[in-house]
Amino acid sequence: MATELNSDRPQRQRSEQQGGEPVRTTIRNLELARHVARDAQRVVAGDLSEQEFYERYHEAYLHEFGVDSRAISRQEVPNVASGQGAAKGAMAERPKPMINGPLSRRAFLMLAGGGAAAVALAATLGRLVPQVAYARTEGSSESPRAQGAVEGSQAVKRIQMGMVIDLERCTGCLVCVDACHRENNTEEGVHWMYVLAYKDENKEGVNFLVRPCNHCTNPPCVKVCPVMARHKREKDGLVLTDQDICIGTRYCEVACPYGVNYFQWGEPNPDTEMIRQHGRKDYRGRTVEFNPPRGVMGKCTFCPQRQDSEGKRGTTSCQQACPHDAIHFGDMNDPNSAPRQYLERRRQEKGGYLSTFRLLDDLGTEPNILYIGHQPSRSAKQVDGPITYEDWGWVDRRGDVLEGPRPWFMRVFGG
Amino acid sequence: MAEQSREALILKTLGRPSPKFFLLLAVAGGAVAWFAYAWSFMLRYGMITTGLADWGSAGGVTWGMFIGGYIWWIGIAHGGIIISAAVRLFNLRTFMPVARLAELLTLCALSMAALFIVLHLGRPDRMVVSIVRAFPRAIFSSPLAWDVLVITLYFTLTATYIALTVRQDLQAIRGGMGNEAAVGGGRARGGYFSRSRLGSSTVRGYTGGQYAGRGQLPALPALVHRVLLTGYKPEESKKVERMVWWLALAVIILAPLFLHGGVIPWLFAILPSMPGWYGGLQGPTFLSIALTSALSGVIIIAYIFRRVYGWEDIIPDSVFKGLTFFLIIFAMLFLWLQIQGLVTGLYAAPVGVEAVTRAKVHSFSYWLAIGLVAVAVAYLGAQRLRPSLFSPHRTFVVAFLPLVATLLEKSLFVVEGIMEPRFSLYRAVPGAYKPSWIEVSAIVGTIGLVVMFFALVPKVIPVVEVTTDEDRREHNA
Numbered sequence: 090m091a092t093e094l095n096s097d098r099p100q101r102q103r104s105e106q107q108g109g110e111p112v113r114t115t116i117r118n119l120e121l122a123r124h125v126a127r128d129a130q131r132v133v134a135g136d137l138s139e140q141e142f143y144e145r146y147h148e149a150y151l152h153e154f155g156v157d158s159r160a161i162s163r164q165e166v167p168n169v170a171s172g173q174g175a176a177k178g179a180m181a182e183r184p185k186p187m188i189n190g191p192l193s194r195r196a197f198l199m200l201a202g203g204g205a206a207a208v209a210l211a212a213t214l215g216r217l218v219p220q221v222a223y224a225r226t227e228g229s230s231e232s233p234r235a236q237g238a239v240e241g242s243q244a245v246k247r248i249q250m251g252m253v254i255d256l257e258r259c260t261g262c263l264v265c266v267d268a269c270h271r272e273n274n275t276e277e278g279v280h281w282m283y284v285l286a287y288k289d290e291n292k293e294g295v296n297f298l299v300r301p302c303n304h305c306t307n308p309p310c311v312k313v314c315p316v317m318a319r320h321k322r323e324k325d326g327l328v329l330t331d332q333d334i335c336i337g338t339r340y341c342e343v344a345c346p347y348g349v350n351y352f353q354w355g356e357p358n359p360d361t362e363m364i365r366q367h368g369r370k371d372y373r374g375r376t377v378e379f380n381p382p383r384g385v386m387g388k389c390t391f392c393p394q395r396q397d398s399e400g401k402r403g404t405t406s407c408q409q410a411c412p413h414d415a416i417h418f419g420d421m422n423d424p425n426s427a428p429r430q431y432l433e434r435r436r437q438e439k440g441g442y443l444s445t446f447r448l449l450d451d452l453g454t455e456p457n458i459l460y461i462g463h464q465p466s467r468s469a470k471q472v473d474g475p476i477t478y479e480d481w482g483w484v485d486r487r488g489d490v491l492e493g494p495r496p497w498f499m500r501v502f503g504g
Numbered sequence: 505m506a507e508q509s510r511e512a513l514i515l516k517t518l519g520r521p522s523p524k525f526f527l528l529l530a531v532a533g534g535a536v537a538w539f540a541y542a543w544s545f546m547l548r549y550g551m552i553t554t555g556l557a558d559w560g561s562a563g564g565v566t567w568g569m570f571i572g573g574y575i576w577w578i579g580i581a582h583g584g585i586i587i588s589a590a591v592r593l594f595n596l597r598t599f600m601p602v603a604r605l606a607e608l609l610t611l612c613a614l615s616m617a618a619l620f621i622v623l624h625l626g627r628p629d630r631m632v633v634s635i636v637r638a639f640p641r642a643i644f645s646s647p648l649a650w651d652v653l654v655i656t657l658y659f660t661l662t663a664t665y666i667a668l669t670v671r672q673d674l675q676a677i678r679g680g681m682g683n684e685a686a687v688g689g690g691r692a693r694g695g696y697f698s699r700s701r702l703g704s705s706t707v708r709g710y711t712g713g714q715y716a717g718r719g720q721l722p723a724l725p726a727l728v729h730r731v732l733l734t735g736y737k738p739e740e741s742k743k744v745e746r747m748v749w750w751l752a753l754a755v756i757i758l759a760p761l762f763l764h765g766g767v768i769p770w771l772f773a774i775l776p777s778m779p780g781w782y783g784g785l786q787g788p789t790f791l792s793i794a795l796t797s798a799l800s801g802v803i804i805i806a807y808i809f810r811r812v813y814g815w816e817d818i819i820p821d822s823v824f825k826g827l828t829f830f831l832i833i834f835a836m837l838f839l840w841l842q843i844q845g846l847v848t849g850l851y852a853a854p855v856g857v858e859a860v861t862r863a864k865v866h867s868f869s870y871w872l873a874i875g876l877v878a879v880a881v882a883y884l885g886a887q888r889l890r891p892s893l894f895s896p897h898r899t900f901v902v903a904f905l906p907l908v909a910t911l912l913e914k915s916l917f918v919v920e921g922i923m924e925p926r927f928s929l930y931r932a933v934p935g936a937y938k939p940s941w942i943e944v945s946a947i948v949g950t951i952g953l954v955v956m957f958f959a960l961v962p963k964v965i966p967v968v969e970v971t972t973d974e975d976r977r978e979h980n981a
Contacts, residue, residue: 134641283561285929298929309777315648316634317641336634337551337626339566340648346777346927348560352626355552383550384626449927452776467855471931486932487562493553496545496941 121149136323249306249326250391251421251457252408253428255435258415259297261286261474263481268410269301270483272392274361274380278487279351281389282407286474289466295474298465299416301407302349302389303448303456304328310341310350319386322371325420326457327391329377332369335385342386346449347456350388353381354491372397391418403427421457428459435461514970515677516813517962518725525959532955539949542942543623551626555940563932565922567624569943572915574620575768576797577613577950578655579790579910582764583798584610585662589752589759598826601819601968602806604669608967609801610662612957616950618655623946647774650767658763665751667732668744673970674729675736725964732965765791772921779856780864780921789841795834796877797910800903803827805958807900809967818968824896828884835881835906842874860924863934867920869912876909911947915939 125146131137143157150157261284269275269282285298308328310319318335321328330341342350357380369378371393378394381387395401408416419426424433436443446464447456478485546553557564584606590596591603599606622628635642635652642649721729759765769790772781803824810819849861864870880902887893923934961967 278562280561285561287929309775312645313647313775315638315642315646315652317638317646318634334630334634334638335627336630338624338648339626340646342558342566343922344775344777346925348558348925348927348930348933350560351558351562352551352566354554354557355550386626452926465929467928469929471929485561488557488564488932488935491552491557491562491564493549499941 118149118153121146121153131323141323247326247422248324248420249304249422249457250396250419251304251326251428251459252301253417253432253459253461254299255415255417255431256297256299256460256462258413259284259299260413261295261297261476262412263474263476263478264410264412265299265407265416266478266483267481268406269389272363272406273378273390274358274364275351275387276353276355276358276380278484278490279380279387280478280483281349281351281387283349284474285471287465287469287471289469291466292463295472296463296465296469297474298448298460300347300349300448301405301458302328302391303347303454303458304391306455306457307453309344309346309452309454313340313344314338315340322373322377322393324372325396327393327396329371329375329390329393330381330386330388332376332381332385335381337384337386339386346452346454350386351487353383353385353387355493356383357381367394421459432459432461510818511677511970513813513815513818514966514968517809517967518721518964521963528959529956532952532959535948535952536956539945539952542945542949546623546942547628553940554942555938557935559922559925559933559935560927560930561932563930563935565919565935565937567918567922568937569915569918569939570620570624570946571918572911573943573947573950574617574624575790575914575918576911577620578617578768579764579794579797579914580801580907581610581613581617581658581798582759582768582794583796584608584613584802585658585665585755586759586795587798587802588665589755592749592752593756596826598822602802602823602827604666604967604969605805605809606798606802607662607666607669608958608961609798609805609954611659611666612954613801614655614659614662616954618659619950619953620946621651647767647771651771654758654763654767657758661751661755661758665748665755668748668751669969670965671732671736672741672744673966674733675738676970677966678729678733728964760791764794772917777926778921778924779854779926780860780917780924785841785845789838789845792834792838792841793910793914796831796838796906799827799831799834800906803831803903804900804907807896807903808958809962810896815968821894821896824899825888825894828899829888831903831906832881832884832888835877835884839874839877839881856924856926856928859928860920863920863924864916867916869916873909873912873916876905876912880905880909 128137128142128145132139132142147157263284266280266282266284269280273281275281281301283300285300286295287298288294289296304327306326308319308321311317311321311328314320315338316334316336318331319328319341320331337352339350339352342352360379364379367378369376371377378390378392392401392405395404395406403419405416405418408418417428417431419428421428423429432443432445443461444463446460446462447458448460448464450456484490554568554570556566556568559566587599587606588603588610591599622631625631635649639649639652643653765787769786772778773783773786776782806819806823806827809815846861846865849857850865853861883902884899887899919937923937925933927933
């Protein structure tokens with residue numbers, strides 16, 4: 090697998106002609122080099138701390154060069170990958186992403202990238218205002234489909250949390266919807282987890298589509314956000330909204346093909362006891378959890394409050410609540426994770442053939458919810474399920490209840 | 505002598521205002537005050553007061569008339585400066601009298617567009633800090649960041665352009681071009697610094713109101729003139745000429761390719777989640793709409809000035825005939841692009857595209873918009889073919905039709921795009937939308953602001969270029 094870089098050759102020839110030792114420090118593993126280069130850019134951009142960067146490639150460096158003298162803490166890298174309980178090492182103690190340090194390098198890279206004047210101005214301003222780490226949309230190479238390439242190399246696999254949802258087991262009881270409401274304190278009609286009951290041609294009875302956020306590997310909502318409030322968390326691939334940065338353009342909502350975003354049009358519910366105690370900040374100190382304040386976008390978060398905790402890591406409220414074990418949550422890139430194991434088991438049960446799909450896969454979003462079952466056709470129509478939202482005492486269609494106070498003249502004229 | 509009277513006519517706008525002027529200000533100010541009330545109401549209670557809602561399970565529309573109004577104003581803005589830049593680059597002398605009016609229209613319409621973006625935000629309080637912090641990285645991915653960049657760029661280009669050309673004019677009306685004494689305190693010619701007291705100065709040829717003959721300007725305009733003329737040197741005019749030429753070139757390249765034919769339609773055209781928006785047709789469509797509405801706007805404003813100040817000789821019929829000619833071309837382009845969209849969207853289109861095209865075809869507002877443009881094209885075309893039908897007044901009236909139509913069409917484009925998303929399994933799709941009183945107030949209020957702008961700015965600077973090309977040539981020689 091050790092591929093020689095082309096640029097390596099002339100240099101080596103030259104040094105041999107000069108009678109010196111051949112240069113040994115070049116990176117010979119192209120795959121590794123690519124990963125290191127990409128993550129180095131992330132370090133410069135502030136998405137990844139140097140510590141995390143060093144840790145990520147420590148093993149690979151040792152394998153490649155036999156030595157890695159860079160400063161890494163000997164603390165074991167937490168493994169969120171295999172889902173429940175497998176992780177060691179406290180996430181909370183990890184260093185926050187380093188952003189202020191490499192500003193000059195960062196400014197230089199951006200200048201090289203173009204837009205020189207504006208960037209120089211912004212970089213200057215960046216020195217003045219406290220910086221926030223902006224995560225960025227990931228490259229597509231981490232998608233489960235492209236996984237072979239990643240697995241084949243020495244590079245460390247990227248963790249991407251996702252779900253395998255077994256629609257054949259779903260009964261449309263809406264317990265997951267209820268659990269999400271309780272956990273995240275979302276407003277009336279805001280269904281971060283939503284279950285669509287539908288009728289379809291050539292399918293008998295009522296079918297279900299469980300719709301949390303897809304936490305896409307290539308999320309359009311992250312791309313379009315002008316303030317980078319919507320971002321993809323490096324640690325586990327969650328797509329989150331920074332509630333302190335969001336300015337409420339709602340561009341993420343129109344760019345998302347799945348309709349998972351719910352804006353906070355009015356005043357939010359008062360915080361629950363749990364939120365008051367826990368706060369809304371994740372392990373990086375960014376405000377991304379629970380229902381957002383007024384004027385800010387909200388959506389399914391895959392419960393970062395759980396992913397950052399010791400006890401509940403690798404679970405979500407909906408997954409834990411599902412009485413039919415239809416939702417399986419974990420790292421989609423890890424063959425040993427709960428969802429991948431479940432998928433494998435179901436595949437074997439079905440004699441090697443299992444119908445699965447990802448929603449609107451053709452749009453290139455690389456969604457991370459894998460459904461077991463059949464995809465609804467274009468002529469499918471949503472119907473009332475066996476248990477309706479009204480049965481639970483909720484509002485299904487939020488638009489009907491979104492009504493603010495009326496101005497005096499409307500009250501006068503009875504409008 | 506003819507030159508003198510032309511100048512005097514142009515400077516009439518700086519004269520003492522009539523009672524009608526104050527009436528106009530009061531009406532426009534009333535609209536603005538109402539808008540301010542509506543906005544404060546929205547800020548107080550949140551966007552829940554707008555009637556917007558989430559698409560998907562909630563059955564609403566996420567972007568509404570704020571975005572429709574934004575595209576409308578920015579379309580008017582983009583066309584204005586293109587007209588002006590074309591005058592300079594391609595020497596379209598006919599339109600010289602309306603060049604500055606078009607530039608001013610660009611400046612204020614652009615500000616209105618920016619205002620609509622602020623109105624649209626859930627958290628306008630954080631806007632500046634969030635955008636500035638994220639900008640260096642967001643600019644590589646977010647079309648809205650591109651948008652912020654091009655609007656800022658465009659505003660800077662236009663403001664610079666106006667400031668540069670106005671300087672020459674102000675100097676000319678103060679003491680004549682090339683007269684160095686005028687700058688150095690030339691009392692002999694009643695120059696700018698002939699009075700030591702701030703806020704009063706005399707103007708050659710200025711005969712407005714009580715300031716007959718060699719009139720004295722009121723304090724505020726005089727102060728503005730003084731600021732605008734900071735550091736003026738007579739020999740700068742040659743350089744200014746070059747700078748303005750390059751600015752015009754930049755505008756002619758940037759505006760059609762990257763502004764209204766680029767970034768603004770790309771806000772929508774790049775999103776496959778909304779089939780009504782997605783696709784390469786949006787660029788040309790947006791540009792045709794921008795130019796149609798901008799030409800209509802310039803016709804309306806030019807006619808009002810001509811009427812109010814008796815500028816039949818300053819803005820002659822030929823200006824209206826010329827503007828009408830281009831208006832017909834771009835309005836026909838607009839109609840033609842609509843036909844392209846309808847035929848490809850209905851014949852054998854993918855499901856999502858067909859759904860949104862069908863919704864469009866069944867919408868009354870859409871046909872109203874198309875009808876208004878068609879009527880305007882038909883009438884203006886007839887006027888062109890049979891010159892006896894032509895009158896500036898009728899042209900002025902007809903010019904309102906495309907303006908209304910473009911506002912309708914663009915708002916509908918935004919709303920229907922969201923009503924018919926690609927993922928239509930939700931029962932609550934298509935969502936429901938009705939413009940709220942706040943959104944309508946914003947449209948009315950911004951029109952009021954533009955009216956106020958065009959009432960007040962002519963009180964300070966001449967809105968038609970005083971310096972003619974002959975003057976410049978003579979001066980440069």
